Amino acid sequence: MEHEMRAEYAEAEAPPSADTPVKLWHMVRLDATQSMCGRELQPEAAVQSADAWGTAAAEPFCHSCGALYLREVP
Numbered sequence: 001m002e003h004e005m006r007a008e009y010a011e012a013e014a015p016p017s018a019d020t021p022v023k024l025w026h027m028v029r030l031d032a033t034q035s036m037c038g039r040e041l042q043p044e045a046a047v048q049s050a051d052a053w054g055t056a057a058a059e060p061f062c063h064s065c066g067a068l069y070l071r072e073v074p
Helices: 063-072
Strands: 003-009 022-029 047-049
Touching (some): 022 063
Antiparallel strands (some): 003 022, 003 047
16 A cells, blocks of 8 residues: 655644644555544645655654554555
8 A cells, every 4th residue: 555644734724835834744545635543634735755754854753653554564
């Protein structure tokens, strides 16, 4: 299954701008807006490749999404 990371923002801004601070990065299934932990994220939120998981680019990362992602990825 394909995954990507999607941003959750501290302040609800629609649509978020490029300089809106990221509160947490969540793991989602490709092109989805619901995170693996169940949080609904904005369709306009920034995304990045799942390959960034575990790197500084993915911080801060949702611990619940991380645990679920590890169980799903071989």
